[in-house]
Amino acid sequence: MTEKPQGDQPGDDSAAEEAVLKAAEEAVSGAGTDELAAAKREAGERTADLQRLQAEYQNYRKRVERDRATVREIAVSNIVESLIPVLDDIGRAREHGEVTGGFKSVAESLETVVAKLGLQQFGKEGEPFDPTIHEALMHSYSSDVTEDTCVQILQPGYRIGERIIRPAMVAVAEPQPGTQTTGEPDGDTADGSSDS
Secondary structure, X not given: OOOOOOOOOOOOOHHHHHHHHHHHXXXXXXXXXXXXXXXXXXXXXXXXXXXXXXXXXXXXXXHHHHHHHHHHHHHHHHHXXXXXXXXXXXXXXXXXXXXXXXXXXXXHHHHHXXXXXXXXXXXXXXXXXXXXXXXXXXXXXXXXXXXXXXXXXXXXXXXXXXXXXXXXXXXXXXXXXOOOOOOOOOOXXXXXXXXX
């Protein structure tokens, strides 16, 4: 009689097959989970790299725009600065009544163009003296002023935006020495008590 090897029966090795299939499924699902986790990690890294790159690009664009504006402002101020002597001549001619006819329209056109470029004239008689925008060429004392005051504008100043192109040349008067400049009423002292 021939013996049949074990497991030839249909139900004998079914448990072994199930164990092998289960082990294979676990191996596949475990490998798939590891691959999925690796893919998610790599996608997160790529997203972070892309966000960093985008932020760097935005910063670069802002820096380029800021540099362009600075270069434009410098170029405009250099051109306008070369026109300041012409504007001074027009101002002197206007003071003497010589700005008439065709010369008047040319002068007004030039002043309009430089104003559109941002050039502003400053320096008025009677304004307080500010050493950051005024250059004192003459000095005197006056009982008519209570603080250092520009009493005569010898040459107007010019600026573009906050940048001073040329300070105003002025004559300055300061209060007479010994006059009261604190604004306190007569008879009052600094602590608020009166002399009695």
